[in-house]
Amino acid sequence: xxxxxxxxxxxxxxxxxxxxxxxxxxxxxxxxxxxxxxxxxxxxxxxxxxxxxxxxxxxxxxxxxxxxxxxxxxxxxxxxxxxxxxxxxxxxxxxxxxxxxxxxxxxxxxxxxxxxxxxxxxxxxxxxxxxxxxxxx
Numbered sequence: 124x125x126x127x128x129x130x131x132x133x134x135x136x137x138x139x140x141x142x143x144x145x146x147x148x149x150x151x152x153x154x155x156x157x158x159x160x161x162x163x164x165x166x167x168x169x170x171x172x173x174x175x176x177x178x179x180x181x182x183x184x185x186x187x188x189x190x191x192x193x194x195x196x197x198x199x200x201x202x203x204x205x206x207x208x209x210x211x212x213x214x215x216x217x218x219x220x221x222x223x224x225x226x227x228x229x230x231x232x233x234x235x236x237x238x239x240x241x242x243x244x245x246x247x248x249x250x251x252x253x254x255x256x257x258x259x260x
């Protein structure tokens with residue numbers, strides 16, 4: 124069987140600067156709104172206010188990041204991603220540290236999984252493209 128001269132591959136690491144910039148604003152808004160929608164913090168108010176405070180901080184971080192939708196581009200994108208990873212780790216640990224249970228704990232674990240997946244597994248290195256055409260000789 125003959126080898127193909129070219130093939131198209133899709134990189135799983137598709138969350139580049141542009142995609143990341145597009146999802147930052149809705150994520151920040153949802154972090155501020157969802158605790159109220161879901162009724163978080165009935166047992167432990169930290170469950171509500173940690174998300175709201177993180178949403179406000181995420182909005183400010185996004186506005187200040189040097190990426191496509193940043194308004195005042197003073198924070199390097201790499202620092203932004205590092206902060207996101209710290210947030211993901213904080214969300215992973217918060218239910219244990221603050222004694223959250225039920226929906227409160229699930230909310231933080233789901234957000235931790237989403238943030239860490241987007242920033243550690245799906246995050247594209249800046250020099251990589253999403254679609255590659257490989258040519259063999």
